[in-house]
Amino acid sequence: MPEDSAFPTAYEYALARRCSRCGAEPGLPCNAPRKQDDIAARNQIRAQAGHPPMELNPLEMLHAVRVDAGIRHKDRDIGAAPWPEDRQPGVRYDTLGEHWQPDQT
Ligand SMILES: [Zn+2]
Incomplete structure (x- = not known):
């Protein structure tokens, strides 16, 4: 399913929430040292083999x-919003409030 451009991405939804696992505040990355160590270790192996670092998702x-909480939140917002053809330009239908700002382009 393509991303609905009227809504923040799943990543932005997740980032806008407090993490119930590590307590990271909205807008801040997770405190996940094992994930970071794992990626650093894999990139070191790649560097020894002459490969560039992995692209990170x-x-x-x-x-x-x-x-998961971010995806559920996004699904609720999309479910509560009007159909795309009934939406008003410039109106936000997400409920992230101050934790997300649409691109000003
Ligand atoms: Zn976390």
């Missing part, structure tokens, strides 16, 4: 409970 750096 930012969702991988958040705890799964936070990602």
Whole structure:
């Protein structure tokens, strides 16, 4: 399913929530040292083999409970919003409030 551009991405939803696993505040990354160590170790092996670092999926750096909660939150917002053809330009239908700002482009 393509991303609904009227809504923040699943990553932005997850990041806008407090993490119930590590307690990271909204907007801050998860405190996940084992994930970071794991990626650093894999990148070191890649560097020894002459490969560039892996491209990171930012969702991988958040705890799964936070990602799941963000996806449920996004699904609720989409379910509560009007159909795309009934939406008003410039109106936000997400409920992230101050924790997310749409691009000003
Ligand atoms: Zn976390």
